[in-house]
Amino acid sequence: MGQNGYAIETFDLTKKFGGIVAVRKLNLKIEYGEIFGLLGPNGAGKTTTISMLCTIVNPTSGTAMVNGYDIVKEPHEVRKSIGIVFQDPSIDDRLTGRENLEFHAMLYGVPKEVRERRIADVLRLVELEDRANSIMYTYSGGMRRRLEIARGLLHYPKVLFLDEPTLGLDPQTREHIWEYIEELSRREHITIVLTTHYMEEAEKLCDRVAIIDYGQIKVLNTPDSLKNSLEGDVIKIRTSNPGLLTAQLSEKVLILKSQETNGLLSITTKNGETVIPKIVEIAYNAGANVESVVLQKPTLNDVFLYYTGREIRAAEAEHHLAPMAAVRRRRIK
Amino acid sequence: MSELLGIYSIWLREVKRYIRERSRLVSSLITPLLWLVIFGVGLGSGLGRFGTTTSFYGYRYQIFIFPGIIGQTLLFTAIWLGISLIWDREFGFLKEILVAPISRTSIILGKAMGGATSAFLQGLLLLPFSFVVGVELTPISFLVCLPIMFLIALGLVTIGLSLAARIESLEGFNLIMSFVIMPMFFLSGALFPIDTLPQWLRIFTYLDPLTYGVDALRFILLVNAYIFPLYVDFSVLIGFTVSIILIAAREFNIKK
Numbered sequence: 001m002g003q004n005g006y007a008i009e010t011f012d013l014t015k016k017f018g019g020i021v022a023v024r025k026l027n028l029k030i031e032y033g034e035i036f037g038l039l040g041p042n043g044a045g046k047t048t049t050i051s052m053l054c055t056i057v058n059p060t061s062g063t064a065m066v067n068g069y070d071i072v073k074e075p076h077e078v079r080k081s082i083g084i085v086f087q088d089p090s091i092d093d094r095l096t097g098r099e100n101l102e103f104h105a106m107l108y109g110v111p112k113e114v115r116e117r118r119i120a121d122v123l124r125l126v127e128l129e130d131r132a133n134s135i136m137y138t139y140s141g142g143m144r145r146r147l148e149i150a151r152g153l154l155h156y157p158k159v160l161f162l163d164e165p166t167l168g169l170d171p172q173t174r175e176h177i178w179e180y181i182e183e184l185s186r187r188e189h190i191t192i193v194l195t196t197h198y199m200e201e202a203e204k205l206c207d208r209v210a211i212i213d214y215g216q217i218k219v220l221n222t223p224d225s226l227k228n229s230l231e232g233d234v235i236k237i238r239t240s241n242p243g244l245l246t247a248q249l250s251e252k253v254l255i256l257k258s259q260e261t262n263g264l265l266s267i268t269t270k271n272g273e274t275v276i277p278k279i280v281e282i283a284y285n286a287g288a289n290v291e292s293v294v295l296q297k298p299t300l301n302d303v304f305l306y307y308t309g310r311e312i313r314a315a316e317a318e319h320h321l322a323p324m325a326a327v328r329r330r331r332i333k
Numbered sequence: 334m335s336e337l338l339g340i341y342s343i344w345l346r347e348v349k350r351y352i353r354e355r356s357r358l359v360s361s362l363i364t365p366l367l368w369l370v371i372f373g374v375g376l377g378s379g380l381g382r383f384g385t386t387t388s389f390y391g392y393r394y395q396i397f398i399f400p401g402i403i404g405q406t407l408l409f410t411a412i413w414l415g416i417s418l419i420w421d422r423e424f425g426f427l428k429e430i431l432v433a434p435i436s437r438t439s440i441i442l443g444k445a446m447g448g449a450t451s452a453f454l455q456g457l458l459l460l461p462f463s464f465v466v467g468v469e470l471t472p473i474s475f476l477v478c479l480p481i482m483f484l485i486a487l488g489l490v491t492i493g494l495s496l497a498a499r500i501e502s503l504e505g506f507n508l509i510m511s512f513v514i515m516p517m518f519f520l521s522g523a524l525f526p527i528d529t530l531p532q533w534l535r536i537f538t539y540l541d542p543l544t545y546g547v548d549a550l551r552f553i554l555l556v557n558a559y560i561f562p563l564y565v566d567f568s569v570l571i572g573f574t575v576s577i578i579l580i581a582a583r584e585f586n587i588k589k
Contacts, residue, residue: 054432079434090425094350106342107433109335151429 005068007032007159007191008053012062015048015215022048024215025062030193032158035185037206038195039300041308045215046195047087050161053193054084067158080108083157085148087164087195093136097128097147100136101154108155122150126180142173149180153190160184162194166201174201181205199300209300211307218307223300230298230306232256233272237265237279240289245279248286253278257306266305272296339435340443347447351414351454361410361455365402369466373398389526390558397558399466400550401523403459404485404543408521410455411486412514414448415493419500438582441494445578448490453483463554474553481553481570485546488574495581521547528560545569 008030015023023045030036038046051057053066055075064071067081091100101119110118123129126146136144145165152160165181166174182205185192196202202209203223210220219226239245242265246258249267253275257268269275272295283290296302352358377394389397421427430440460478463470496509521543527535538544549566552559561569 056428056431076434079432082432084432086425086428088425090429092346092350092426093424094353095346099349103342103346104429106338107430107435109338109434
C-alpha cells in the first residue's frame, strides 16, 4: 500500500491472557521511515505488542494497521510487509548461514533471479560474506545476531521489528549493530520498531520512544523532549537514613519528585548544583549520614524511572539471565 | 506459487538436516539389522527346536519379518521426525516459519513431506539387505515398494506432527514411546502373523495403520504372505494419511 498514512497505526489494541491485561487499549502512530523505540520494564507488554503487530498473537479487542493492512483481517499481507528479529535465537543451527538465508528468501517468495544477489547484499551489509558457508553452530552470538538481522532484511520489508536486538552482546558488536540499524534506516528508508531496555540504545537510535508500563503508554516523544520535560536535575544520595532525610528535605528545598531504592535516594529538582550544599547541611543537622552525592543531568534512564517508578535494570535483571541460559543450554547440546 | 515455493523450502530444510547427519543415517541401520540377524535367526531356530513349524506362509521366519522390519524403521524414524517440531519450537526456529507469509497448512505439508522423504531414505537403505536375508527383490517389486514406503512414512510423520502440536515440552517423549510407537510396532504384525491371533487382539491390530503398511510390503516382497489384497491396504493407507494430515493442519491452525 501507499506511503500515505502511517507505517503502523493501532486502534485500542488490547490483549488479555486470562484475567491479566498485557496490553490495554494501545493507540500508537508510527511514521514511515521512523526509528521508533518501545521501552518498558519486563512484563510491560512490549513483546506482546510486537507479537500482535507481527500476527503471531491475535488481539483480544481492537486492531492495528501495518503498512496499510489490518493485522486481524489481512495477516498474510502484513507478514509480507514486515521483517522481524526475535529476542531469542530463531535460526537453524544445523544449516549454513547462506542456507538459512536461502530458506528465508524462498519462504517469502523472493524470485530465484534476484535471490542470490540479495543474499550477497545482506551478507556484505553485516560483514559475514566469508562465513556464509559455515554451519551456524560455529558462529559466535554476535555473528548469529547479525545473520538474523540480515535475514530480516532479505525480503525488503517495509517495517522491521527488532526485539531487543543487542541483548547479551559485547559492546563492540552492539556498537556495530547500531551502525547497521542507522544506516539501514537512512539508506533503505525502512521503518524500524525496536524494543530495548538499554537506554543508551534508545537514546542513540530512536527518533521517538514510547515508555510503556502495565500495557499502556506512559509517555511518547523524542528522547530530547523527554529528557527536557523532566524539568530538572536528579540528585542521587546514598544515605543511612533515607526516610528521615526525605522528610527533612521536603520542607526546605524544592523537590519535584523523590524516589528511594535500596538506600539510594533520587531527588528531582532544579539547579542541582546549588541544591547539593543545602542537602548536605540539612542531612548533617538531622543526623543522617551521607555516604555519597551524585548530580545527574537528566538521562533517558531518569525519564524511565520518572514514568514507571522503577529502575529498568533492577526490573530486568533476572529477566536478563533467562535467554542467556537458553543460549547456553543450546550450546551444550 | 509462493505457497509451493514455501512448502519446497521447508521440505528442503528437513531433508538437508537429515542427510547431513551421516552418523545417524548409519547408526539407524543398526537396530533393524539386530532384529533381522539376531532376533530373526534366534526365534526362527528356536521355533524349530520345539517341533513347531518354522514356515510362515512358506517362508523362513527371518524372511517373514523382513517387510515388518522395514515398517519398523519407517515407524521409528518418521514419528521422531514428526515430533522434531517440538525442537523447532524449543529452539525458536518455528517462529521464523510462523511469521512468514505462508499458510499453516503449507507449513504442515512441508514438514510432513520433508520428514517422510527422510524416513523413506532410511527405509531405502534397508532394501539391499533383502539379498542377505534371502528375499527375492525384483526390479518390479523394488519399484512398487517405493510409493508404499513413502505413503507409510508420510502418515507416520504426520502422527508425530499432530502429537507435537499438542505436546508442550520435551518430557512427553517417553509417553510417546510407550503409548504410541511400541504399541504400533507390536500390533502391526511386523513380528508375527496376525490372522491366527485371538479375536480380541486381532481387533487392535486392525486399528493400527501400520498393519496395512506391513501387509502391503509383504504382499510386494514375499508375494504369498498377505492378509488383505493390495488395494485394501492401499486404500486404508491413503485414507489414513489424508485424514491425519487434515487433523494435523487443523491442530496447527489454532492460534493462541
